Amino acid sequence: MIxxxxxxxxxxxxxxxGGAFPRSESGRTYEVVNTRGxxxxxxxxxxxxxxxxAVISARTGFNSxxxxxxxxxxxxxxxxxxxxxxxxxxxxxxxxxxxxxxxKKAAAQTDQAIDRVVWYAGWADKYSxxxxxxxxxxxxxxxxxxxxxxxxxxxxxxxxxxxxGLISVIAPILVSGNSVIVIAxxxxxxxxxxxxxxxxxxxxxxxxxxxxxxxxxxxxxSLASHLDVNALDLTGVTDPELQASLEVEAAGSVKRxxxxxxxxxxxxxxxxxxxxxxxxxxxxxxxxxx
Amino acid sequence: MSFEYAPAPESTAIVNIKSSNGLxxxxxxxxxxxxxxxxxxxxTEEVLAEIAQANQEDVDAAVRAARRAYDKTWSKMxxxxxxxxxxxxxxLIQERSREFAVLETMDNxxxxxxxxxxxxxxxxAHFFYHAGWADKLExxxxxxNPKSLGVAAQIIPWNFPLLMLAWKIAPAxxxxxxxxxxxxxxxxxxxxxxxxICQQADxxxxxxxxxxxxxxxxxxLxxxxxxxxxxxTGSTAVGQAIQRQIAGSNKRLTLELGGKAANxxxxxxxxxxxxxxxxxxxxxxxxxxxxxxxxxxxxxxxxEQTIESLKRRLQTLRLGDPLDKNTDIGAINSRxxxxxxxxxxxxxxxxGAQRWSPDCVIPEKGFWFAPTVFxxxxxxxxxxxxxxxxxxxxxxxxxxxxxxxxxxxxxxxGLSAGIWTEKGSRILSMANKVRAGVVWANTFxxxxxxSPFGGYKESGFGxxxxxxxxxxxxxxxxxx
Numbered sequence: 001m002i003x004x005x006x007x008x009x010x011x012x013x014x015x016x017x018g019g020a021f022p023r024s025e026s027g028r029t030y031e032v033v034n035t036r037g038x039x040x041x042x043x044x045x046x047x048x049x050x051x052x053x054a055v056i057s058a059r060t061g062f063n064s065x066x067x068x069x070x071x072x073x074x075x076x077x078x079x080x081x082x083x084x085x086x087x088x089x090x091x092x093x094x095x096x097x098x099x100x101x102x103x104k105k106a107a108a109q110t111d112q113a114i115d116r117v118v119w120y121a122g123w124a125d126k127y128s129x130x131x132x133x134x135x136x137x138x139x140x141x142x143x144x145x146x147x148x149x150x151x152x153x154x155x156x157x158x159x160x161x162x163x164x165g166l167i168s169v170i171a172p173i174l175v176s177g178n179s180v181i182v183i184a185x186x187x188x189x190x191x192x193x194x195x196x197x198x199x200x201x202x203x204x205x206x207x208x209x210x211x212x213x214x215x216x217x218x219x220x221x222s223l224a225s226h227l228d229v230n231a232l233d234l235t236g237v238t239d240p241e242l243q244a245s246l247e248v249e250a251a252g253s254v255k256r257x258x259x260x261x262x263x264x265x266x267x268x269x270x271x272x273x274x275x276x277x278x279x280x281x282x283x284x285x286x287x288x289x290x
Numbered sequence: 291m292s293f294e295y296a297p298a299p300e301s302t303a304i305v306n307i308k309s310s311n312g313l314x315x316x317x318x319x320x321x322x323x324x325x326x327x328x329x330x331x332x333x334t335e336e337v338l339a340e341i342a343q344a345n346q347e348d349v350d351a352a353v354r355a356a357r358r359a360y361d362k363t364w365s366k367m368x369x370x371x372x373x374x375x376x377x378x379x380x381x382l383i384q385e386r387s388r389e390f391a392v393l394e395t396m397d398n399x400x401x402x403x404x405x406x407x408x409x410x411x412x413x414x415a416h417f418f419y420h421a422g423w424a425d426k427l428e429x430x431x432x433x434x435n436p437k438s439l440g441v442a443a444q445i446i447p448w449n450f451p452l453l454m455l456a457w458k459i460a461p462a463x464x465x466x467x468x469x470x471x472x473x474x475x476x477x478x479x480x481x482x483x484x485x486x487i488c489q490q491a492d493x494x495x496x497x498x499x500x501x502x503x504x505x506x507x508x509x510x511l512x513x514x515x516x517x518x519x520x521x522x523t524g525s526t527a528v529g530q531a532i533q534r535q536i537a538g539s540n541k542r543l544t545l546e547l548g549g550k551a552a553n554x555x556x557x558x559x560x561x562x563x564x565x566x567x568x569x570x571x572x573x574x575x576x577x578x579x580x581x582x583x584x585x586x587x588x589x590x591x592x593x594e595q596t597i598e599s600l601k602r603r604l605q606t607l608r609l610g611d612p613l614d615k616n617t618d619i620g621a622i623n624s625r626x627x628x629x630x631x632x633x634x635x636x637x638x639x640x641x642g643a644q645r646w647s648p649d650c651v652i653p654e655k656g657f658w659f660a661p662t663v664f665x666x667x668x669x670x671x672x673x674x675x676x677x678x679x680x681x682x683x684x685x686x687x688x689x690x691x692x693x694x695x696x697x698x699x700x701x702x703x704g705l706s707a708g709i710w711t712e713k714g715s716r717i718l719s720m721a722n723k724v725r726a727g728v729v730w731a732n733t734f735x736x737x738x739x740x741s742p743f744g745g746y747k748e749s750g751f752g753x754x755x756x757x758x759x760x761x762x763x764x765x766x767x768x769x770x
Contacts, residue, residue, distance in 0.1 A: 130431065131431070131758075133756075133757060135738070135740040135741045135742070135756055136740055137736070137738035137740050137741050138415065138738055138740075139736070139738070141733070141736065143738070143740075143741050145741070145742050145756060145758060150746075227702075230747070240538060241538075243538060244537045244538025245537070247533070247534075247536075247537030247538060248534045248537045250533070250537075251530045251531075251533035251534045251537070252530065253702070253747075253748060254526065254529060254530060254533065254545065254547065254747065254748045254749075254750060254751065256751050271433065271766075272431075273766045276761070276766075280727060280746050280751075281727065281742050281744070281753050281756075281758045282721075282726070282727055282728075282729065282746075283727065283728050283729070283741055283742050283743070283756070284721045284728075284729045284731060285728075285729070285730045285731065285733055285736050285741070286717065286731045286732060286733070287732055287733050
């Protein structure tokens with residue numbers, strides 16, 4: 001920066017697994033540049049082994065997060081928004097570098113991303129009232145249906161919306177009590193890495209959110225075939241052949257698959273479809289009598 | 291003391307089975323182009339009828355008819371009028387309920403008491419329930435303007451032939467889709483009778499098409515490029531194959547697959563009621579039930595006593611002529627299924643479990659398997675892991691609620707579970723922790739069109755019945 005001859009301290013960009021920041025076990029990185037082609041950072045290139053480690057962390061995270069009360073889950077999500085708010089400038093810089101958009105647009109995306117976290121935080125203790133119900137069966141029974149989290153979800157974040165798109169994918173997965181392994185935008189991963197630092201300093205259960213950087217085509221097949229992964233969110237998968245092959249792998253354990261949306265509009269208020277996609281309806285019967 | 295029962299067979303005079311049966315395409319019965327096959331009565335091995343085998347040409351014709359009906363009629367009709375057709379169908383099933391029940395029992399082998407009191411009335415109820423949704427879909431929580439998907443290909447199993455047809459067709463039509471349905475190879479007759487119901491209801495041609503055939507017909511249907519939605523009930527292996535087959539396409543999919551449900555009995559449970567629930571859980575419909583309570587988990591302190599009561603109760607079950615109104619256990623649906631049950635129970639013997647069956651006379655003709663209980667079962671045994679789909683119960687024990695949950699969830703399946711205890715807080719805690727789509731507490735194997743049904747994990751995805759079941763046939767409302 002002009003007028004400042006201090007040599008800046010640069011950051012090593014790492015993965016976020018189990019609440020810690022490991023390098024890829026493979027020791028690999030890949031170079032990320034801004035839209036003008038200038039060097040930004042060497043980003044950890046996650047391996048299949050990193051993905052499997054993330055599944056173990058995610059299962060551990062799920063076992064505690066899915067037992068948290070809805071009120072508690074709402075507060076933890078809200079806490080993420082609080083911590084993000086304090087890092088706004090960093091997010092804006094990251095997004096500008098990553099997407100080559102104006103400061104104003106990057107600021108708007110940051111605001112929307114934080115507001116989206118707040119939006120989902122508010123859903124934590126409401127979606128089950130909207131998606132669940134009691135059922136008037138023809139007999140002397142109490143019968144009710146409630147949505148429960150599916151389990152461990154492996155997701156690919158959108159390639160083009162580095163923060164808002166990422167948040168729009170992971171927040172609805174988390175709100176119902178799932179844990180997530182998300183692969184950040186390959187060419188624009190730095191906002192996701194900044195987010196992981198927010199997550200580490202908020203109250204998110206360790207392992208509940210795992211952020212990998214690298215190539216989805218390399219990492220996702222092992223997650224799609226992993227028996228301890230319950231569902232896939234392929235939002236950021238742009239290659240139809242990769243999408244098809246991941247769907248084939250998913251069938252091995254009958255995973256739920258949410259396909260890539262066509263022309264997603266991340267600015268629009270979401271529907272409940274993303275929460276619904278990663279919940280299971282459980283129906284409970286009990287006789288009524290004396 | 292034992293009671294002697296006089297035979298009380300239901301008359302078969304009410305059914306009129308055609309010796310040769312065609313396909314139902316575009317509102318008419320037409321000859322199929324494949325090599326016809328025969329459907330038999332599994333209780334007598336007598337041939338009931340010759341059935342058309344749909345080949346590619348027939349699949350194309352049926353999908354074309356369904357598409358035309360969708361474009362020209364059904365998608366344009368008001369929800370109110372669609373609903374009225376469904377109400378008609380429901381009433382027609384009720385009117386011809388005895389005929390359906392007898393035909394179902396002849397083709398499937400299930401006791402007439404079950405087809406008469408469960409399959410047929412709940413099938414009619416499914417049409418009645420969904421009829422009322424047809425003009426109220428905007429209230430169902432799928433956005434303000436939920437839309438149908440188009441042509442639905444539906445493939446159903448042989449264990450509840452008419453009931454599974456109703457679970458598939460009623461929600462599909464209520465939401466404005468048209469259907470091509472393939473009944474199971476061994477149980478096509480009630481689906482063909484249902485086709486007559488569609489004619490009597492004056493349902494517009496092509497809205498419902500019924501293709502009989504084997505797995506090849508099913509595969510052609512799944513692969514047909516003009517199908518928008520696939521709904522399958524059957525084995526996990528076939529469900530996985532379908533999921534692979536349609537990978538990369540825009541076809542929507544719901545799967546209702548296998549199960550290996552735990553039926554958990556605590557020491558404070560009302561044991562006599564629990565025994566009834568255990569019997570209903572695994573011996574209902576010869577155990578040909580995906581949500582059957584096939585793994586009995588008994589708390590150690592009451593294990594011996596419960597097994598004694600259960601054996602005493604099983605001595606009173608009557609196995610034999612499915613058409614007899616006093617029959618509890620009917621015929622196994624096919625020789626193939628019987629062989630699978632024999633094979634799996636043999637593995638139970640070989641792996642060290644203890645087999646027990648009541649004394650019962652097995653009829654000479656037909657396919658039969660005596661109700662069977664295995665004790666000394668461990669979680670590693672095949673009979674504790676694999677779906678047997680027969681009247682075979684595997685008994686395991688536990689000491690603490692945590693151990694019960696651990697064992698109940700130790701399966702790739704997650705369709706249903708049973709909990710027996712008088713303690714309310716324990717019911718709610720167990721119901722919360724068990725990973726299964728349907729939990730029966732102090733009851734088992736209850737079904738209702740208003741109550742969504744479907745599994746977790748490898749038991750499939752999507753729900754049938756209830757408000758949630760509508761989502762399987764509507765476009766999702768997302769913007770992103």
